[in-house]
Amino acid sequence: MEKEQIIKRFLKYVSFDTQSNEYTHTHPSTLKQKDLGKYLVNELKDLGIDNAYMDEYGYVYATLHGDKSLKPLGLIAHMDTSPDASGKDIKPTVVDNYDGSTIKLNDHMELNTNQFDCLTKSIGHTIIHTDGSTLLGADDKAGIAVIMTLLDDIISNNLNHPTLLITFTPDEEIGEGADNFNYDYYKNENCILAYTLDGGSPDYYNYENFNACKAVVKVIGKSIHPGDAYHNMINSQTVAMKFHNMLPSNMIPEETKGYEGFNHLTSINGTCEETTLEYIIRNHDINKFNNQKELFKNIEKEMNNEYGYNIINVTLTDQYQNMKELINEHFEVIDLINKANKALNLTCVPEPIRGGTDGARLTYGGIYTPNLGNGCHNCHGPYEYMDVDEACQMLHVLKELIKE
Numbered sequence: 270m271e272k273e274q275i276i277k278r279f280l281k282y283v284s285f286d287t288q289s290n291e292y293t294h295t296h297p298s299t300l301k302q303k304d305l306g307k308y309l310v311n312e313l314k315d316l317g318i319d320n321a322y323m324d325e326y327g328y329v330y331a332t333l334h335g336d337k338s339l340k341p342l343g344l345i346a347h348m349d350t351s352p353d354a355s356g357k358d359i360k361p362t363v364v365d366n367y368d369g370s371t372i373k374l375n376d377h378m379e380l381n382t383n384q385f386d387c388l389t390k391s392i393g394h395t396i397i398h399t400d401g402s403t404l405l406g407a408d409d410k411a412g413i414a415v416i417m418t419l420l421d422d423i424i425s426n427n428l429n430h431p432t433l434l435i436t437f438t439p440d441e442e443i444g445e446g447a448d449n450f451n452y453d454y455y456k457n458e459n460c461i462l463a464y465t466l467d468g469g470s471p472d473y474y475n476y477e478n479f480n481a482c483k484a485v486v487k488v489i490g491k492s493i494h495p496g497d498a499y500h501n502m503i504n505s506q507t508v509a510m511k512f513h514n515m516l517p518s519n520m521i522p523e524e525t526k527g528y529e530g531f532n533h534l535t536s537i538n539g540t541c542e543e544t545t546l547e548y549i550i551r552n553h554d555i556n557k558f559n560n561q562k563e564l565f566k567n568i569e570k571e572m573n574n575e576y577g578y579n580i581i582n583v584t585l586t587d588q589y590q591n592m593k594e595l596i597n598e599h600f601e602v603i604d605l606i607n608k609a610n611k612a613l614n615l616t617c618v619p620e621p622i623r624g625g626t627d628g629a630r631l632t633y634g635g636i637y638t639p640n641l642g643n644g645c646h647n648c649h650g651p652y653e654y655m656d657v658d659e660a661c662q663m664l665h666v667l668k669e670l671i672k673e
């Protein structure tokens with residue numbers, strides 16, 4: 270029954286094209302996200318939550334007041350889909366009791382367990398996939414469907430629950446999901462604990478993300494006619510390569526995993542006169558992260574000494590921080606996950622995120638927000654699929670979690 274409800278809701282939500290766009294610089298980045306927002310406000314009101322509303326930035330907020338002896342909890346999911354693949358005219362197919370065989374998305378694309386290991390875990394489950402022309406949007410409409418079905422369950426069955434603050438955000442996929450978040454809405458209800466439902470398998474939760482910094486390295490050379498260049502020209506591009514080669518060669522995304530950090534060269538732009546290198550610096554460990562940043566500054570110093578002028582200019586800009594340091598001070602938000610899984614005889618373990626989450630930014634804003642699974646896999650592209658049984662598992666865990 271719950272499973273059918275999740276599917277029905279999910280199929281409705283993915284009929285809205287909610288792709289965000291990092292280049293519009295408006296809030297929300299695309300107005301079409303508000304169409305889903307409006308629909309969700311109406312659905313919340315239909316469930317009986319009359320205070321549901323959408324603000325000017327396209328954030329949907331609603332509060333289901335509950336047992337005052339329990340700590341209020343926030344439940345958050347994002348409405349937008351990734352700019353990496355189209356989210357328009359999605360044609361989802363529901364496969365019941367998936368048998369592990371190859372699924373043809375279209376004439377030239379297929380989903381199979383050889384290529385996508387995670388699919389083997391979905392054998393026997395209900396899965397939803399695309400026709401290969403768009404993404405699916407389970408990231409994160411699966412999260413919205415789980416939250417809505419939970420609210421429906423609580424209200425229809427009169428379940429005991431803490432005050433729940435619901436938020437559906439725009440623009441998560443372009444890194445702006447926390448930009449216009451209404452912290453006061455949470456403060457007014459004394460809510461400092463929340464969860465995003467934006468992960469994959471419900472067997473994992475995330476509360477460790479990268480510390481993140483952007484480095485821009487500007488190299489100023491000396492451009493001279495190549496014919497007269499002898500011992501005079503300084504080709505900034507050659508110097509830029511030298512700079513790059515002074516960084517540890519194996520500390521790059523394609524050579525690192527788990528808790529290993531990296532310096533990722535994201536772009537090079539250069540002429541003989543001037544070259545700009547852009548990097549992102551990432552590490553879970555704050556000390557190692559600081560060492561990486563220091564290395565950039567040390568190489569700058571060393572090379573400026575060598576050349577006798579400010580040939581290298583390094584600008585470091587911090588982007589986000591690992592939420593772990595702060596979550597550790599409010600570990601009850603993790604205890605609740607563990608207790609709920611234990612009560613259901615499920616195992617759910619932490620997994621470090623090799624990236625950031627909106628939850629990390631919310632945590633630094635005073636709302637301690639680890640991330641939970643929602644059953645979506647192969648996100649941001651046409652191979653995306655949703656494991657409905659996994660979404661259902663998440664629903665059961667949440668129903669258990671709100672009892673505490």
Ligand SMILES: [Zn+2]
Pocket residue numbers: 347408409441467
């Ligand atoms: Zn997401």
